[in-house]
Amino acid sequence: MVAFVGIQLLVLLVAGCVGLAQSQPEKRYYALEVEREGQTMVLLPGTVLDIRRFRAAPPLGRELVYRESDARYESDFYNQWFVIPDVMLTQQATSWLAAAGLFQFVMDSSGSLSPTHILEGTVTALYGDYRANPAKAVLGLQFVLVHDAAASMNMIWHNQYRKEVEMMEQSPEALVSGWNEALRSILTALEADMRQTLKTEERVEHRRMMLPAGPTRQR
Secondary structure (H helix, E strand, O other): OHHHHHHHHHHHHHHHHHHHHHHOOOOEEEOOOOOOOOOOOOOEEEEEEEEOOOEEOOOOOOEEEEEOOOOOEEEEEEEEEOOOHHHHHHHHHHHHHHHHOOEEEEEEOOOOOOOOEEEEEEEEEEEEEOOOOOOEEEEEEEEEEEEEOOOOEEEEEEEEEEEEEEOOOOOHHHHHHHHHHHHHHHHHHHHHHHHHHHHHHHHHHHHHHHOOOOOOOOO
16 A cells, blocks of 8 residues: 555656646747848958957847846846857848948958958847837947058947837747847948948048159258
């Protein structure tokens, strides 16, 4: 009898553990991915853009982040990024600008070519704003473009972008879809602003080259 009761308890314990394990949600992994469409034409032949790995302020982990109130943020342990956000966004910006054709070569910092320009980026916002109704996917990026001349490094342009996209529902899938839309919008604006900046830089350099040389001093 005692043995029979013991077996029953063991079966119940095993069944309980199995049920508990089955009730735990599985982790899901997400990634941002946008593709630039349209023609590519090199704006500045002979130029090399080095895109440094983006920073995040504040630092971001793998978990998706939701803003529940003005002072409270929550991270989602069961819904995570497949790649940490700063690396993922650096990769997306590199692919986009390589397809844009503003520079002859676009590479990350592991490239072997000497850069003529350097782009640095900072992730300033990446969260789902659940205070709003409807909720919004919020993405903020800040960029600095540097001309890496032989003698010095001169900042020639900087800008900050922020995009909020309304979500159809409060789900991780809808949030990532909103972030993709925001990223596409920001990279489109980044390309347009950099194109205008490079055209201005090219005109200034052309005028400088056309200036007559100063008189030589005779001994």
